[in-house]
Amino acid sequence: MGRYIARRLLMTIPVLIGATLLIFTIVYALPGDPVRALAGDRPLTPAAQAAIRDEYNLNDPLLIQYLKYLGGLLQGDLGQDFSGRPVSETITQRLPITVRLAVLAVVIEVIIGVIAGVLAGIRRNSYMDNLVLVSTTLVVSIPVFVLAFLAQYVFGLRFGWFPIAGLSEGFRSYILPAFVLAALSLAYVARLTRTSIAENLRQDYVRTAKAKGLKPSVVVGKHTLRNSLIPVVTFVGADLASLMAGAIVTETVFNIPGLGRAVFESVQRQEGFVIVGIVTVFVFFYITFNLVVDILYAVIDPRIRYD
């Protein structure tokens, strides 16, 4: 187990380097001139332009720029945006909002998804099963931003239950975006649980439990559900990271000042360091969560051995 973790940790290093290099290459292949974009209508003097270029290492070749960036990254320095504000400050300020949104989305997807999946899985081809199948198919088919408008229109404008944008109303402001963010994963969780439950109900140990005369609720709740949730745990763990990155659409539509919206804004302003910094955070979370899930997997399913 220890060796497995060590090997996995070592393997994340090239992935992290590769991912940052990939983002870096994309962002700094920018055909536009960020310095000129920064100056706007009134052109800077050549001397001032040169000074800015120097400060942000824009004169170096791409690889040197990247290595300097990586050096700073290792010391916790993510660079600064063009107004001189450290990127790490932007991240620490906005990360909690995105995390709150993603965690709330995960809570929603697990609770509703698992309940729907169990209800559908215990009786195949029942009314409930078909309802879950049809509704998950529909949810998967509607693009997230369309779903966001639908939610804004119905629950925000028509019923007026929730604010349609911004964070001015505290927790209530998070509810609509969290549901929209959770919708797609919720459908997957429901389907995963359904398949898993249906498969496990055919196992011998379930027959034994029934033969012992246990109540159906105990058979499902205690014996089947525990084993059925293993793939769900795997999915949800990895999903938390993709939800954070997926917030780029949700946060933009709902005008929530989280990391996703920050990426969107910095792309518009061509602020390379901010883009690279935030996307690196996303990738870091993705890799970490996947690692944790893989390790957890052995803990919750003792049949899996890594040695």
Place this chain on the structure above:
Amino acid sequence: MTERQQDSGTEPAYGGDSPTIVDSSTAEEQRTEDVTVAEAGGEIRQASLWSDAWRQLRRSPTFLLGAGLFLIFAVMAVAPQLFTNADPRQVIDLGLSADPPTGDAWFGYDIQGRDYFANVVYGARVSMIVGFSSVLGVLLIGVTMGSLAGFYGGWIDSVLARITDVFYGLPLVLGAFLLLSVMQNRGIAQVSLALAIFGWMTAMRLVRGTVVSVKDADYVQAARALGASTWRILTRHILPNAVAPVLVYATITVGLFIAAEATLSFLGFGLQLPEIAWGLQISAGMGRLRDSAHLVFFPSIFLSLMVLSFILMGDALRDALDPKLR
């Protein structure tokens, strides 16, 4: 020989990954699958996998609904004139700006006072083109890399696996969004390319898994013993096993990529005006959600229905091609 091949084609191709891969549910799935396959073994089937699948598909309401929708949208993409006489770019009357649906204009008018039904109908074309061409790109990259990794193994496999991990770290919409944001002209080709570059990983793992699971099979060794070239072994004996899972994956992915394209266009970093695309129409109507909801409503419905058609067909295909579920 052909019968043999089809037999192994029914073997699940999904489970062949080593435990180092992120998707760690495979180990357990593999076990249950092995049992199922063993139980089903020895049965002689007259019909091939494909004719069986076709027979099941023709009776599947899911597939018929999906295929019906797809046909409508395909005709709409090829010949939008069949659906509307109006010219989507012709301004009828600026005074009609954002007017709601009437008997004359079924979907009302857009902000410039153009017939909205014509606009929405003409929008089907770019979605279809981007969906199919980006998935074609995904298949090109995925099949090539998956075959290389699975067939040669060793360091090639390790390097390609790490590259896959790197790309998995960047979600599709985010990656394509970043890449497109640095491009000056964003047309159908650029958007499709960006989607393919950040979306090939699952296809690669699917193909790799199949290749690994059958490359040591008896019939492959027989072919090698007979002196068949690597190319021939791969294309004639190994890759046909991947057709079924890849087809299912590709069908669903066309739908998902159409949604991704609309998302990118909506965010302002996908297709650009004057292209007629649903994402752009929704983006333009967004500010008028309060008073002219039809501007967002109609392209959204068409977009969702098109995505739905591919997901329905993909779901039905999976059921039909996976003998375990019969």
